[in-house]
Amino acid sequence: MTTSSVDFSSLLAELESERALAETIRESSKELDKAYRSLASILNRVHSTPSSQIPTIIQATLPHFAHCRSSISAIVQLVPPHQYYKWCDDWSFHLKNTVFAVCLTYFLGTGFLLSKEEVCLVLSIDRSHADRFQLSTEEYLHSLVSMINELSRLAVNSVTLGDFSTPVRLSRFVKDLHAGFQLLNLKNDSLRKRFDGIKYDIKKIEEIVYDISLRGLVKDVEGQEAGVGVEVGEEKRQEVLALLMGR
Amino acid sequence: MTKSSSDGKGQQPSTSSPPPFKRQKRDFEEADSKLGENTSSSRSTMTTINTEQRSSRIKNVFQGFRDELDEHNDRRERLIKTSRDVTSLSKKLIFHLHRYDVRHHDPESNLEIDPPEQGDQGKEGEKEVSAKSKNPNVKLLREARVKLEEVVGLLRSAAEKEGFSSLGTDKIGEGVEQEQGACAEIPLNALRAQRYERAIGPGMEEFIEALSFYHYLRYGNLVSLQEVQARFRLKPFAEGGSDALGGQEGAILLPIPTSRYLLGLSDLTGELMRFATNAVGQGDTGKIVNPVLSLLRDIRNELDPFVPLIRDMKKKQSVTSQSVKKIEDVLYAIAVRSSEYGSDPQALQEMVRRTLSAGGGGGGREEEE
Incomplete structure (x- = not known):
């Protein structure tokens, strides 16, 4: 047996350059986080603003969605071809937050759920770079759970603002979403844990609806144009989507 | 948001309807008489259609998600199972290799465990008894090689079955359509190998441990990453075969x-x-x-x-x-x-x-x- 000289220098160079790239990508996804923080602070106003002012809030979010798009395309440029799964953990957290903001904004504008494909349109996550950047179904579902958490808070605050029709609509919407989640066979992972938490949000909203309907405050909900989450028609939904896409 | 919002100056959309706050205050005064009234009876048809449309859309979308997540989880579990099988076979192989008899240690004969058959049928070669193949270590290494091929086969077939192969027509779970040119089949399947790396990885480590031990006993040096990878290309590499360079080429079936x-x-x-x-x-x-x-x-x-x-x-x-x-x-x-x-x-x-x-x-x- 001869003594073999061990030489891993080329492998070391490979892993070191990967490490450097990971840092660049993480640095760049901080930009996405910044954009999300701005969005979050604007969207937070929804809890303290009469529902009539919601279009103003949506208008205010639009430049920040443009910022999200540019941050994402910066990340796409960094990821080497065909290596999506190698790097996706580096931005996943920020992407979930951003998608939550997109879905919430769209819901505020339309009363509808923005589909995963439409989210990709808003954030310009394109199929042509699917080997480098995608929105995974798990990430999208995480964002929906965040939105449900936020809507239960909104239900409380809309009542405080004297808007009694919103909780009824939120309750219906959140129940639809929950029914959807119940179709999934979730494994014992973080999504499962967060899904298990949704029921407290539903319960919270149901209690609010109970409180206000017991006192007869809920009246003619469907006829009202005002409030949050009023379901609008197809045409209007397209308009809002185009707004979010920056068109 | 109402109609006026999209024209760019829609900041004051609900001026036409009474402010909700005022209206609800009025509602409150009428509360007693309305208690328990069924609100759904007064739904406007348009909103009802929208709401139902929304519910069924959500349901459809989530059914799609269910199928996708199930497929992903099933595949992951199958690969974890493969990883465990590979681990246990590799451990057996290592155990087998520890029976190597150093009293008969002869690097020369170890190098020549397979010249007659030049392939995978280790059994046939044993009949040609030369002085060198009387060495018990030659027999041991031949047996080890058969076991090694078994593990390699297990990993290869898992990679083939789960569509890691660049020949697979399967696309990745998210329903990403095949793009023309740059983004064809190979990349998408390479993505899948990365996605499930953590499921199959532990078995792979154990296999590399066994393979490198075998390689050391036989050749007296450390197996290189290229040599490991050569076993997981589309065109399998025959150990000891003449095409030592052939292993460097060809598409990768399972990336190491x-x-x-x-x-x-x-x-x-x-x-x-x-x-x-x-x-x-x-x-x-x-x-x-x-x-x-x-x-x-x-x-x-x-x-x-x-x-x-x-x-x-x-x-x-x-x-x-x-x-x-x-x-x-x-x-x-x-x-x-x-x-x-x-x-x-x-x-x-x-x-x-x-x-x-x-x-x-x-x-x-x-x-x-």
Whole structure:
């Protein structure tokens, strides 16, 4: 047996350059986080603003969605071809937050759920770079759970603002979403844990609806144009989507 | 949002309807008379249609998600199972290799375990009994090779079945459509191999440990990443075959990540330590144990820069250091005692046993005989 000289220098160079790239990508996804923080602070106003002012809030979010798009395309440029799964953990957290903001904004504008494909349109996550950047179904579902958490808070605050029709609509919407989640066979992972938490949000909203309907405050909900989450028609939904896409 | 919002100056959309706050206040005054009234009876048809449309859309979308997530989870679980099977077969192979008889150690004959058959049927070659193949180690290595092929086959077929192969027509779960040109089949399947790397990785490490041990016994050196990868190309590489360069080309069926390769080699050091101490126990006084020690030292030194780059490498390095120390202690014991006992195999065996059972710490202590 001869003594073999061990030489891993080329492998070391490979892993070191990967490490450097990971840092660049993480640095760049901080930009996405910044954009999300701005969005979050604007969207937070929804809890303290009469529902009539919601279009103003949506208008205010639009430049920040443009910022999200540019941050994402910066990340796409960094990821080497065909290596999506190698790097996706580096931005996943920020992407979930951003998608939550997109879905919430769209819901505020339309009363509808923005589909995963439409989210990709808003954030310009394109199929042509699917080997480098995608929105995974798990990430999208995480964002929906965040939105449900936020809507239960909104239900409380809309009542405080004297808007009694919103909780009824939120309750219906959140129940639809929950029914959807119940179709999934979730494994014992973080999504499962967060899904298990949704029921407290539903319960919270149901209690609010109970409180206000017991006192007869809920009246003619469907006829009202005002409030949050009023379901609008197809045409209007397209308009809002185009707004979010920056068109 | 109402109609006026899209024209750019829609900041005051609900001026036409009474402010909700005022209206609800009025509602409140009428509360008693309305208590318990069924609100759904007064739904406007338009909103009802929208709401139902929304519910069914959500349902459809989630059914799609369910199928996608189920497919992903099933595939992951199948691969974890494969990983476990690979681990257990690799452990058996390592156990088998530890039966290597150092008294018949002959690097020459080890190199020639397969010239007659030049392929995978190890059994046939055994009939041609030459002086060299009488060596029990040749038989052992032949058996090891059959076992090795079995593990390779397991990993290859898993990779093929789960569509890691660039020949697979399968696309990745998210329903990403095949793009023309740049983004064709190969990349998408390469993505899948990355996606499930964590499921199959532990088995792969164990396999690399077994393969590198086999390779060391047979060739006396460290298997390279290229040599490992060559076994997982679309066109399988025949060991000892004439097309040594053929393994460098061809599409990759199952990519071997650099980190798994290095972690597997780190595990190899434990096996080499056992091999070296067994060798001493069987009478070796340096022919085997010295090269093993220097290889172990080389591996440890070369792996050190990887500690911050690869998770788990730190722990493995400390195990390697312990292995190095154990061999050093054994060699010390040999040096001290061989002046007393010469190279009497029984005395050596006893020495190794005591050195190792002393936990590597008290290896040099005088023992009563």
